[in-house]
Amino acid sequence: MRRTDDTTAKHRAILETAARLICKQGYEGTSIQEIADACGLTKAGLYHHIESKEQLLIEIMNYGMDVFEERVLSEVEHIPDPVERLKACMARNIKLVTRGWSKEVTIILHEHDTLTGKAQAHINARKKRYVRFLESSFAEAVEKGLIRPVDPTVAAFSFLGMVLWIYKWFKPGGKRTDDEVAAGMVDLLFTGLVPRS
Amino acid sequence: MRRTDDTTAKHRAILETAARLICKQGYEGTSIQEIADACGLTKAGLYHHIESKEQLLIEIMNYGMDVFEERVLSEVEHIPDPVERLKACMARNIKLVTRGWSKEVTIILHEHDTLTGKAQAHINARKKRYVRFLESSFAEAVEKGLIRPVDPTVAAFSFLGMVLWIYKWFKPGGKRTDDEVAAGMVDLLFTGLVPRS
Amino acid sequence: MRRTDDTTAKHRAILETAARLICKQGYEGTSIQEIADACGLTKAGLYHHIESKEQLLIEIMNYGMDVFEERVLSEVEHIPDPVERLKACMARNIKLVTRGWSKEVTIILHEHDTLTGKAQAHINARKKRYVRFLESSFAEAVEKGLIRPVDPTVAAFSFLGMVLWIYKWFKPGGKRTDDEVAAGMVDLLFTGLVPRS
Amino acid sequence: MRRTDDTTAKHRAILETAARLICKQGYEGTSIQEIADACGLTKAGLYHHIESKEQLLIEIMNYGMDVFEERVLSEVEHIPDPVERLKACMARNIKLVTRGWSKEVTIILHEHDTLTGKAQAHINARKKRYVRFLESSFAEAVEKGLIRPVDPTVAAFSFLGMVLWIYKWFKPGGKRTDDEVAAGMVDLLFTGLVPRS
DNA sequence: TATGAATGAGGGTTCATTCAT
DNA sequence: TATGAATGAACCCTCATTCAT
Numbered sequence: 001m002r003r004t005d006d007t008t009a010k011h012r013a014i015l016e017t018a019a020r021l022i023c024k025q026g027y028e029g030t031s032i033q034e035i036a037d038a039c040g041l042t043k044a045g046l047y048h049h050i051e052s053k054e055q056l057l058i059e060i061m062n063y064g065m066d067v068f069e070e071r072v073l074s075e076v077e078h079i080p081d082p083v084e085r086l087k088a089c090m091a092r093n094i095k096l097v098t099r100g101w102s103k104e105v106t107i108i109l110h111e112h113d114t115l116t117g118k119a120q121a122h123i124n125a126r127k128k129r130y131v132r133f134l135e136s137s138f139a140e141a142v143e144k145g146l147i148r149p150v151d152p153t154v155a156a157f158s159f160l161g162m163v164l165w166i167y168k169w170f171k172p173g174g175k176r177t178d179d180e181v182a183a184g185m186v187d188l189l190f191t192g193l194v195p196r197s
Numbered sequence: 198m199r200r201t202d203d204t205t206a207k208h209r210a211i212l213e214t215a216a217r218l219i220c221k222q223g224y225e226g227t228s229i230q231e232i233a234d235a236c237g238l239t240k241a242g243l244y245h246h247i248e249s250k251e252q253l254l255i256e257i258m259n260y261g262m263d264v265f266e267e268r269v270l271s272e273v274e275h276i277p278d279p280v281e282r283l284k285a286c287m288a289r290n291i292k293l294v295t296r297g298w299s300k301e302v303t304i305i306l307h308e309h310d311t312l313t314g315k316a317q318a319h320i321n322a323r324k325k326r327y328v329r330f331l332e333s334s335f336a337e338a339v340e341k342g343l344i345r346p347v348d349p350t351v352a353a354f355s356f357l358g359m360v361l362w363i364y365k366w367f368k369p370g371g372k373r374t375d376d377e378v379a380a381g382m383v384d385l386l387f388t389g390l391v392p393r394s
Numbered sequence: 395m396r397r398t399d400d401t402t403a404k405h406r407a408i409l410e411t412a413a414r415l416i417c418k419q420g421y422e423g424t425s426i427q428e429i430a431d432a433c434g435l436t437k438a439g440l441y442h443h444i445e446s447k448e449q450l451l452i453e454i455m456n457y458g459m460d461v462f463e464e465r466v467l468s469e470v471e472h473i474p475d476p477v478e479r480l481k482a483c484m485a486r487n488i489k490l491v492t493r494g495w496s497k498e499v500t501i502i503l504h505e506h507d508t509l510t511g512k513a514q515a516h517i518n519a520r521k522k523r524y525v526r527f528l529e530s531s532f533a534e535a536v537e538k539g540l541i542r543p544v545d546p547t548v549a550a551f552s553f554l555g556m557v558l559w560i561y562k563w564f565k566p567g568g569k570r571t572d573d574e575v576a577a578g579m580v581d582l583l584f585t586g587l588v589p590r591s
Numbered sequence: 592m593r594r595t596d597d598t599t600a601k602h603r604a605i606l607e608t609a610a611r612l613i614c615k616q617g618y619e620g621t622s623i624q625e626i627a628d629a630c631g632l633t634k635a636g637l638y639h640h641i642e643s644k645e646q647l648l649i650e651i652m653n654y655g656m657d658v659f660e661e662r663v664l665s666e667v668e669h670i671p672d673p674v675e676r677l678k679a680c681m682a683r684n685i686k687l688v689t690r691g692w693s694k695e696v697t698i699i700l701h702e703h704d705t706l707t708g709k710a711q712a713h714i715n716a717r718k719k720r721y722v723r724f725l726e727s728s729f730a731e732a733v734e735k736g737l738i739r740p741v742d743p744t745v746a747a748f749s750f751l752g753m754v755l756w757i758y759k760w761f762k763p764g765g766k767r768t769d770d771e772v773a774a775g776m777v778d779l780l781f782t783g784l785v786p787r788s
Numbered sequence: 789t790a791t792g793a794a795t796g797a798g799g800g801t802t803c804a805t806t807c808a809t
Numbered sequence: 810t811a812t813g814a815a816t817g818a819a820c821c822c823t824c825a826t827t828c829a830t
Contacts, residue, residue, distance in 0.1 A: 624800090638801070
């Protein structure tokens with residue numbers, strides 16, 4: 001399992017193939033055999049690339065968090081205005097979910113309790129960072145008087161619920177584009193928060 | 198498996214025990230052995246009361262929908278003012294999630310794709326009824342000029358995401374009571390919807 | 395399990411119901427549950443009438459032998475002419491098989507090796523009596539010069555094979571009546587045996 | 592489960608081991624555990640070589656039909672004289688049964704109703720080919736005036752009953768050789784069929 | 789007689805994993 | 810790297826049987 005450029009490419013291909021299956025069928029509902037088949041390998045062959053099924057899930061989740069942080073968090077966390085920061089964050093996060101860029105993100109959400117011990121703690125810490133970011137952005141917006149005084153925690157989890165639930169109902173190519181959904185949700189949550197004149 | 202009053206009691210006890218385990222570990226992650234143990238039965242003894250593992254899940258989900266419809270839907274659907282109706286619905290639904298009254302409701306959400314075929318179609322139809330109820334209530338509120346014009350579908354799924362996501366983060370006995378969460382979310386979503394003077 | 399007239403009637407009804415199922419599905423392929431259902435009893439209720447599944451099979455087989463001996467053997471064994479005796483025996487035996495009078499006879503043939511130990515020995519002894527009867531009848535016919543000299547054992551088993559195999563292919567109500575089959579087989583076997591003038 | 596020369600050898604060994612057990616105990620009476628033990632494998636190891644217990648039976652039966660067609664049918668079907676053809680066929684078929692060359696053939700007979708659906712239909716079609724072959728040979732012999740006029744169907748099934756029943760009573764190494772049995776049966780059936788001068 | 793409930797043993801099958809080649 | 814073969818443990822489920830009521 002040394003990582004040359006070449007093995008890395010193969011490794012990533014395996015992660016993505018596995019992610020696709022686990023996303024569709026769940027972790028417990030997806031067998032190593034199926035993953036191997038989908039990768040065009042034998043079971044034993046697959047084990048040259050992964051350490052164990054659990055480790056595979058860990059890597060998928062970490063990879064999902066990497067993608068999320070790269071495509072969402074790092075793009076918005078330096079926006080000075082906290083309200084603009086949160087709006088941009090919501091729009092970007094919604095697109096991450098809708099565009100299927102990252103089956104991995106869905107897995108992180110759905111297999112929330114599958115991992116245990118240190119691995120779970122590590123993923124949870126990364127998730128918690130996002131929650132803290134949202135909470136502190138809401139708090140900052142309240143402090144600066146940019147939005148009405150609301151409980152930042154309730155606001156953060158409302159934000160997350162709205163955004164993450166999308167994977168359960170949104171079908172690409174349907175009546176609404178994801179841009180419309182994003183605009184609609186931003187409007188729904190933030191218009192109400194702006195203090196009345 | 199005829200149902201006398203007595204077997205119904207035992208049957209319901211099994212449903213609830215199984216629901217508790219499946220809620221914690223997932224359907225695929227919970228074995229019949231574990232369920233039997235938790236019921237104080239042997240595997241074979243458990244099979245005296247259930248038809249199959251899949252049928253057990255079906256019954257749990259239907260039971261969960263029964264509870265939901267009894268405790269939430271039927272209590273609010275006759276409120277004439279659509280905004281009051283939606284607010285009451287949100288508050289009641291949040292409490293259903295937070296009070297652990299119904300592990301079954303959580304299972305319905307989490308095991309969304311576990312069932313297949315007719316059983317899945319039946320549960321999905323019951324879930325869809327709720328979505329339609331929310332959508333038409335939002336639409337009615339828009340028509341009557343009680344809220345700003347918003348996409349009823351986006352509003353309905355935002356509502357659902359906020360409410361249902363709670364089971365992932367809310368811990369009873371924490372800093373916030375569920376009443377506070379309910380009030381906070383109602384404020385968050387609906388204050389913003391009321392048209393500005 | 396005392397036998398009053400009444401229990402005897404019920405007992406026989408159970409034997410026949412069980413025989414029908416075992417005949418169709420085999421002994422190992424028929425569960426006590428199925429037998430109980432077909433009898434309109436619960437499993438536990440059935441056990442008031444039978445001792446065990448194995449004992450049930452023993453009784454079925456013995457009952458089958460009783461019927462066979464009553465309807466075939468005892469009707470022909472006193473015919474003085476050995477050739478007439480064998481011909482009559484063949485015709486009667488064929489009708490026992492074709493008329494479905496006795497699923498039990500079929501079971502005796504098919505479940506030849508299912509029983510073990512003393513029970514098997516007992517049934518085998520009763521079967522052997524029939525073989526001996528056929529062998530000695532053939533031998534007697536040879537001795538008296540009524541048929542060509544043939545090996546009585548080969549003749550007896552040829553007789554049995556022809557007759558018993560019928561249950562695998564004969565369909566009542568088909569092109570041929572069982573009388574025609576009987577006449578045809580008697581002709582086939584015995585015409586050839588009569589010595590040439 | 593690709594078949595190299597090597598896996599074929601192992602596969603065939605498994606077929607034969609399984610056939611031996613199923614022949615002795617019946618299909619339902621033989622467990623996968625027993626078969627695995629007899630093969631020197633664990634249950635899971637056995638499943639590396641077979642698809643399912645039912646598929647194993649199907650393969651055994653088809654293998655049995657292959658052997659039968661190779662050793663009996665294909666050797667005699669081109670004999671021009673229909674009587675010689677039938678006599679040769681009987682002798683060869685008897686030896687197939689007596690020499691234990693093929694437990695599989697016995698299984699085909701005994702487990703007549705075990706399979707269902709397409710698999711049963713396929714085996715039955717192969718069996719029916721043999722019956723048709725016998726019937727048409729008898730009919731041809733009648734037409735050519737080589738034997739007395741008899742019902743070809745009754746003759747064919749008499750032939751089969753005599754021959755196939757042998758597996759229930761013949762013990763190799765007993766008083767009679769299988770050659771003697773074969774000669775005796777051919778004489779029994781065909782001498783009588785030759786028309787009297 | 790009859791029953792609902794229960795059980796230990798075993799059914800066929802799949803699992804993630806290992807290892808000699 | 811890759812594979813076929815193998816495994817122990819576990820899977821869901823059914824079996825014949827028993828027993829308090």
